[in-house]
Every structure is written in C-alpha cells, then in structure tokens.
Amino acid sequence: MGELQDKMTGDSDNADRLRRVAAATWAWRAAGQVTEAPREAGTVRPALIQVAVMLVIVAILYHFEHMLIVKIVLVFATVSLVCGLFIPAAYRRIEQFGQFLGVMVGSGLTWILLLPFFYICFTIGRLSQLIRGKDPLHRACPTDDATYWIDRQPITRDDYYKRQY
Amino acid sequence: MNILGISAFYHDSAAALVRDGEIVAAAQEERFTRKKQDFDFPINAIRYCMAEAGIAADELDAVAFYDKPVTKFARILETYFGVAPRGLRSFMMAVPLWMKQKLWIPLEIEKALERCDIKMPGDVYFPEHHESHAASAFYPSPYQSAAVLTLDGVGEWATSTIGHGRGNQLEILKDIRFPHSLGLLYSAFTYFTGFRVNSGEYKLMGLAPYGQPKYVDLIYDNLLDVRDDGSFRLNQSYFGYLDGLRMTNDKFADLFGGPARSAESDITEREMDIARSIQVVTEEIVLKMARYAHEITGEKYLCLAGGVALNCVANGRLLKEGPFEDIWIQPAAGDAGGSLGAALMVWHMAQKNERQADGKRDQMKGSYLGPEFSDEEVGAYLEQNNYPARKLEGEDWAQELARLIDEENVLGLVLGRMEFGPRSLGNRSIIGDARSEKMQSIMNLKIKYRESFRPFAPSCLEEKVGDYFDLDRPSPYMLLVAPVREDRCLDLDQAQDIRTRINQARSDVPAITHVDYSARVQSVSPDTNPRFYDLIKAFDDRTSYGIIINTSFNVRGEPIVCTPEDAYRCFMRTEMDYLVLGSYVLDKKVQPEWAEKADWREDYVLD
Numbered sequence: 001m002g003e004l005q006d007k008m009t010g011d012s013d014n015a016d017r018l019r020r021v022a023a024a025t026w027a028w029r030a031a032g033q034v035t036e037a038p039r040e041a042g043t044v045r046p047a048l049i050q051v052a053v054m055l056v057i058v059a060i061l062y063h064f065e066h067m068l069i070v071k072i073v074l075v076f077a078t079v080s081l082v083c084g085l086f087i088p089a090a091y092r093r094i095e096q097f098g099q100f101l102g103v104m105v106g107s108g109l110t111w112i113l114l115l116p117f118f119y120i121c122f123t124i125g126r127l128s129q130l131i132r133g134k135d136p137l138h139r140a141c142p143t144d145d146a147t148y149w150i151d152r153q154p155i156t157r158d159d160y161y162k163r164q165y
Numbered sequence: 166m167n168i169l170g171i172s173a174f175y176h177d178s179a180a181a182l183v184r185d186g187e188i189v190a191a192a193q194e195e196r197f198t199r200k201k202q203d204f205d206f207p208i209n210a211i212r213y214c215m216a217e218a219g220i221a222a223d224e225l226d227a228v229a230f231y232d233k234p235v236t237k238f239a240r241i242l243e244t245y246f247g248v249a250p251r252g253l254r255s256f257m258m259a260v261p262l263w264m265k266q267k268l269w270i271p272l273e274i275e276k277a278l279e280r281c282d283i284k285m286p287g288d289v290y291f292p293e294h295h296e297s298h299a300a301s302a303f304y305p306s307p308y309q310s311a312a313v314l315t316l317d318g319v320g321e322w323a324t325s326t327i328g329h330g331r332g333n334q335l336e337i338l339k340d341i342r343f344p345h346s347l348g349l350l351y352s353a354f355t356y357f358t359g360f361r362v363n364s365g366e367y368k369l370m371g372l373a374p375y376g377q378p379k380y381v382d383l384i385y386d387n388l389l390d391v392r393d394d395g396s397f398r399l400n401q402s403y404f405g406y407l408d409g410l411r412m413t414n415d416k417f418a419d420l421f422g423g424p425a426r427s428a429e430s431d432i433t434e435r436e437m438d439i440a441r442s443i444q445v446v447t448e449e450i451v452l453k454m455a456r457y458a459h460e461i462t463g464e465k466y467l468c469l470a471g472g473v474a475l476n477c478v479a480n481g482r483l484l485k486e487g488p489f490e491d492i493w494i495q496p497a498a499g500d501a502g503g504s505l506g507a508a509l510m511v512w513h514m515a516q517k518n519e520r521q522a523d524g525k526r527d528q529m530k531g532s533y534l535g536p537e538f539s540d541e542e543v544g545a546y547l548e549q550n551n552y553p554a555r556k557l558e559g560e561d562w563a564q565e566l567a568r569l570i571d572e573e574n575v576l577g578l579v580l581g582r583m584e585f586g587p588r589s590l591g592n593r594s595i596i597g598d599a600r601s602e603k604m605q606s607i608m609n610l611k612i613k614y615r616e617s618f619r620p621f622a623p624s625c626l627e628e629k630v631g632d633y634f635d636l637d638r639p640s641p642y643m644l645l646v647a648p649v650r651e652d653r654c655l656d657l658d659q660a661q662d663i664r665t666r667i668n669q670a671r672s673d674v675p676a677i678t679h680v681d682y683s684a685r686v687q688s689v690s691p692d693t694n695p696r697f698y699d700l701i702k703a704f705d706d707r708t709s710y711g712i713i714i715n716t717s718f719n720v721r722g723e724p725i726v727c728t729p730e731d732a733y734r735c736f737m738r739t740e741m742d743y744l745v746l747g748s749y750v751l752d753k754k755v756q757p758e759w760a761e762k763a764d765w766r767e768d769y770v771l772d
Binding site: 015016017018020021022023024025026028029110111114115118119122123125126129135136137138139140141142143146147148149150151152154161162163164165 | 197209212213215216217219233234235236239243244245246247248249250252253256257260261270288289290291292326327336337338339340341342343344345389390392394396397398399400401407457510511514515536537538539542545546549727728729730
C-alpha cells in the first residue's frame with residue numbers, strides 16, 4: 001500500500017514538473033489561442049509631452065533672444081502636435097526618425113569620446129611601457145625560461161569567490 | 166540549498182541549477198531563442214531551470230556567475246595598452262558593450278530573476294573562468310581525486326590550467342596566460358581554413374584525416390615554442406587577435422603560401438594538410454600537458470574541460486597514449502558548462518560541503534538535464550494542429566522504429582530530457598542505419614545541408630562497443646574517437662580526390678567510419694537512457710548490428726531542437742522520413758503540406 005502511495009505521489013510530482021517545464025519553455029497553447037489584437041500605442045500623450053518639452057526650450061531660447069531657433073522649434077512643436085493628435089501614422093514616422101537620429105548621435109558621441117581616450121590613454125601607456133622595456137603580455141617567444149607554466153598563488157581571502165576581481 | 170549557475174556574454178550562454186550538490190537542470194540559451202550560440206543573458210534557460218526545480222520566489226539561495234568580469238575587463242584594457250595605437254576597431258566594438266552590460270553582472274542577474282518572479286538572493290559568487298571549467302570537470306566526475314586539465318581560448322588571463330581535485334577541494338596549481346592559448350591557436354587555423362571561429366573547430370577536426378601532416382615542422386619552427394611539460398608561447402607576430410578583428414595576419418598567410426580560404430569556397434589539399442598538421446600539434450601539446458599534470462599531481466585519473474576538451478580525436482589519443490588509467494571529460498566542456506561548474510564550485514568550495522564519488526558513475530545523469538515534454542502535451546499539440554501520428558507503446562515502439570531504420574529511413578528523434586552540451590545523445594537526434602553506404606551522403610546533403618566531408622557518429626549498445634571499436638570502455642558522451650575494429654575494415658585504394666574518398670565504403674558500418682577508419686563513439690547504457698537503448702537493442706535483435714548513426718537534430722547553422730514544435734518544423738523543412746515525438750511516430754508522406762513565406766535558410770547564419 002505504502003509503495004503504491006509513493007508511486008502515485010511520484011507520478012503526480014512528475015506530472016507537475018512536466019507541466020511547469022512545458023509552461024516555461026513551450027508556449028504552443030498560448031500561441032494557439034485567439035487573443036485580442038494588441039492595441040496600437042497612443043500618440044496623443046507622447047506628442048503632448050514632446051510639445052511641452054519643446055515649449056520649455058522655446059521659453060529658454062526666447063529669454064536669450066535666439067529668435068531663429070525659437071521659430072524652428074515652434075515649427076517642430078506644431079508639426080508634432082498636429083501629427084500626434086490627428087495623423088498617428090505620420091507621428092510614428094517622426095518618432096522612427098527620432099530614434100534613428102538618437103542612434104546616430106549615440107554612435108557619434110561614442111566615437112567622439114572614446115577615440116581620443118584610446119589614443120591619449122593607451123598610446124601614452126604603450127609608449128611608457130616601451131620606454132621601461134615592459135611587456136605585460138609576455139610576448140617574447142622563444143625565451144630562456146625552462147617552462148611557461150606560471151605557479152598559482154593559493155587562495156587566502158575568505159571573500160575570494162564573492163569578488164568580481 | 167539552491168544554487169543557480171550562469172554563463173553569459175561570450176558564446177553559448179547557459180544556466181544550471183544545483184540543489185544540495187545534486188545537478189537538477191542545465192540548458193543552453195540557444196535552444197530556447199533558436200539563435201545559434203546565443204551569448205545574451207540566458208533568461209530563458211534560467212526560467213527553465215527554475216521551472217524544472219519547482220523553485221518558489223524566495224527559494225533561490227545563491228547565484229554563481231562563471232567568471233570574474235572586472236579581472237577580464239582589466240585584461241582587455243591591458244591588451245590595448247600592449248598594442249596601441251593599433252587595436253582601435255576592436256576597442257570601439259568591445260568597450261561600449263562592457264560599459265553598457267558586461268560590467269554590471271549583479272544588476273543583469275537581478276533583472277533576469279525579476280522577470281522569472283524570483284527574489285534576488287543575497288549571495289552572488291564569481292569563481293574564475295577556469296575554476297568554473299575545472300569544477301565542471303572534477304565535481305561531477307566519478308573520481309574522489311584526480312588531476313584536472315582545462316584548455317580553452319581565454320578566461321580572465323588563464324588559457325590553460327592544471328589543477329588537483331581531492332574530495333571537495335579543487336586547487337588550480339599552474340596556468341598558461343593570454344595571449345598564449347591552445348584554443349586560440351586552433352581557432353586561428355579554423356579561421357584560416359575558412360570556417361567560423363568558435364563553431365567551425367570541429368569541422369577542422371573532421372577535415373584533418375583527409376590531409377597529411379606536411380606543415381607540422383613549419384608550425385613548430387615559426388608559430389610556437391613548446392616545452393617538454395606542454396607549456397608554450399605563441400609567436401604573436403603571426404596572429405591578429407590581439408589588435409584586430411582577424412585571427413591571423415598577412416605574415417601567417419605568407420607562411421602557408423597564400424591567403425586564408427574564403428568561406429564556402431572549395432576545400433583544397435592545402436586546407437586538408439593544414440587541418441591535419443594543426444591537429445597533430447594540438448594532440449602533441451595536450452599529451453605533453455597531461456603527462457606533466459600526471460607528474461605533478463601523481464593522480465591516476467584525469468578530468469578535462471574547456472573548449473579544447475571537445476577535440477575528441479585528441480581525447481582518444483590521450484586515453485590510449487597518455488599516463489592516466491582513465492579520463493573523464495565534461496560533456497558540456499565549452500563555456501556553457503561553466504555555468505554548472507560555477508554552481509558546483511560554490512556548493513563545494515565556498516559552502517565547504519562534502520563530496521563522495523563512487524569511482525564508477527558520474528553525476529551528470531547522462532547529460533540529460535534539459536526540458537522534456539509528456540506524451541499528453543505532445544498528443545494535444547499534434548491534435549490541435551491536425552498533424553497525423555501513430556501512438557506506439559511497449560515493445561512495439563522500439564520494434565517499429567528498428568524496422569524503419571532497417572529500411573533505410575531517416576528518423577528524427579525527440580525523447581525525454583534534452584541534452585546539455587553540444588552533442589545529441591539520443592534524445593534530440595537524427596538517426597539512421599550505420600550499415601548503409603548512402604546514408605552519410607543523404608544525411609549531409611539532404612537533411613543537414615552541410616559539407617559532404619563531415620563524418621557521422623555512431624550510437625552503440627554499451628556492452629557491444631568492443632565488437633565494433635578498438636575501445637575497452639564506455640564513451641557515453643561521444644567525446645572519444647576510437648578506431649573501427651580492423652576485422653570490420655575494408656582495404657581501399659587511397660584516392661586523392663576528396664569526393665571519391667568520401668563515397669568509398671570503408672567498413673561494414675560505412676556510414677559512421679571516417680576516412681581514417683575512426684569513429685566518434687557514443688555508448689548507450691540502459692541506466693541513463695533506457696528508451697534509446699531499447700531502440701538500438703531492437704535494431705540489434707533484427708539485424709545483428711547493435712549500432713546506428715546518431716547526429717544532432719538540426720540543420721546547418723540551427724541550434725539543436727528543443728521542443729516538439731522545433732522538431733516538427735525541422736522535420737518538414739528537410740528530407741527526413743519519420744519523426745518520433747516520444748511515443749508518437751509521424752510519417753512525412755501523410756503530413757499536411759508545409760508552406761513557408763520566406764526562405765527559412767536565411768534565418769540561420771552558416772557556421
């Protein structure tokens with residue numbers, strides 16, 4: 001009786017396990033269900049936020065009397081507002097263009113920041129190593145060393161496995 | 166105690182779950198995302214591990230990441246210090262990724278666990294990359310004490326290590342450091358012979374037997390300096406990986422008499438000879454390292470891990486010619502296995518828990534550590550989609566499948582839990598008749614859509630391994646290459662043309678006999694995979710051959726299938742004859758027409 005009960009409990013545990021695994025890794029049931037089509041994200045709210053931000057910029061620029069840029073930003077704000085309120089498709093195009101611009105600006109900034117950093121920091125570091133005759137990469141080959149194996153120091157710190165370095 | 170191990174951000178992201186020292190689950194992210202060697206954070210693999218273990222929101226006790234990210238970043242920066250002003254392109258690719266993601270691992274773990282509705286545990290551990298590899302090799306092995314050798318491209322600094330495992334203690338004794346790396350040397354030749362780095366290495370190994378070792382001296386004289394203890398340095402003036410995006414440079418090309426082969430172009434004798442030569446050099450270095458590991462540890466057994474440990478030709482030679490009585494290789498020897506090693510490292514070294522090995526069985530459960538799907542689930546799926554199938558039970562199942570194989574059909578097989586690691590071991594496999602002379606060509610060209618020179622591996626009843634191969638022990642994970650027994654081999658004229666040589670029958674099991682009369686053997690035990698064993702046994706009863714072909718269930722560039730749905734898709738896209746989903750058998754001839762809008766081959770990047 002006990003054995004039978006154990007077997008039944010084991011079978012039930014296994015069935016639960018299989019259900020959990022299937023639910024976590026194979027979503028065919030969910031894919032087969034007819035679900036409500038996702039509603040398109042609204043354009044009014046983001047457009048209003050954008051216009052509000054642009055108006056703040058306009059106020060600052062107006063204060064410093066940059067009238068040409070004020071006019072340009074106002075045109076952008078008007079176009080955003082009209083498209084956001086009445087022409088969602090056009091607004092989404094504008095958004096896409098904005099995202100593209102964001103990526104381009106991001107990539108550009110990465111290069112602007114990292115390129116000088118690379119040449120200033122690493123080239124000077126390399127020169128310094130050359131002057132001191134050091135090569136942390138131990139590239140000399142062949143050498144007179146009897147072996148290229150390097151002895152490991154025993155682990156002494158208690159927090160060794162918790163450190164990221 | 167539940168410990169989640171994670172490897173991510175390089176190639177082959179994976180997650181593993183260890184509960185009180187027992188390996189409960191492990192899977193690679195690529196299997197779920199269907200993106201080969203997916204290196205993104207393994208959110209899907211983590212979700213699976215949690216489901217498999219039935220872990221509630223507050224039941225995860227610790228997370229182990231498989232390397233020390235800050236040390237690795239420091240190594241990368243130090244490399245740029247060593248090569249500037251060269252290396253800009255590589256720097257511009259690497260550094261933004263590090264700043265955005267790779268330096269903030271605890272944050273990434275927290276986000277992933279949140280998506281799985283699991284509370285972030287207080288303890289996050291970071292063993293070193295090669296410690297994780299070593300742990301994945303030693304702790305699940307059958308040995309109470311052993312030498313441990315890890316070999317791969319690079320971790321933080323180490324590229325190869327020798328360690329010593331005793332009980333629950335694992336100590337790394339020595340290492341070789343970047344940029345001197347056996348893994349990177351092999352990858353450089355993979356690149357030069359026109360295959361993809363980090364995935365084409367096994368093709369280079371498969372190509373090697375077609376060539377002659379003409380370039381061995383050239384390699385030793387110019388590319389590396391090897392000591393008797395197996396330690397070495399690479400002559401960096403021939404390699405491009407330190408400061409560029411290529412593995413080799415023009416000087417390397419000049420040494421081998423011309424530029425690198427371009428991908429998908431014809432393979433010439435030069436590539437075959439180069440493949441053979443670097444394979445010989447690799448084997449010799451591995452043997453020397455193993456002898457040295459034996460010398461300094463005095464152990465009888467060796468455990469191996471790291472990507473180079475997947476070189477099963479070298480493993481076979483190590484077993485035969487090396488100083489150890491036996492060797493054990495982690496079946497997920499690449500970076501995926503690091504997730505498992507990291508978790509085991511925490512259990513035994515950080516938490517100081519005891520370990521008892523019985524000297525016979527390993528703790529990998531046959532490497533069947535992935536998801537499985539019940540017959541009920543499969544049946545419901547087939548019914549909903551109107552896919553006709555027969556359900557076979559009891560002995561009928563094995564006997565019917567044996568009959569189909571005997572009639573030279575090609576079967577896709579999805580049984581039980583998915584394998585962890587790069588090899589299909591019978592649960593996500595394509596199988597066929599090893600006696601068939603046309604099977605290698607059918608499988609390569611009509612089913613796998615891959616290069617015709619590539620060999621297929623056999624799955625053999627464990628007790629009959631000695632009947633087919635010159636091998637006196639089991640090889641459950643397909644990680645040993647052994648010669649086909651001489652009395653089964655046929656004498657051949659050594660034709661020079663590769664196509665002629667591929668199509669020659671070389672033994673009475675020609676589909677699995679490579680050109681050098683070797684095979685990458687899987688022995689199948691009733692203890693770890695009774696259903697697969699029954700199938701081969703039924704084939705043996707029917708034909709007197711307890712051996713079949715077993716290749717991974719995928720097409721070129723595709724990750725191995727995970728769910729029955731992946732399997733059905735692959736089945737319909739290729740010229741497989743039957744699909745076996747647990748107890749269900751599907752005949753291609755009666756399936757509804759399969760239509761796809763676009764060319765599905767474009768979904769996969771060729772490896």
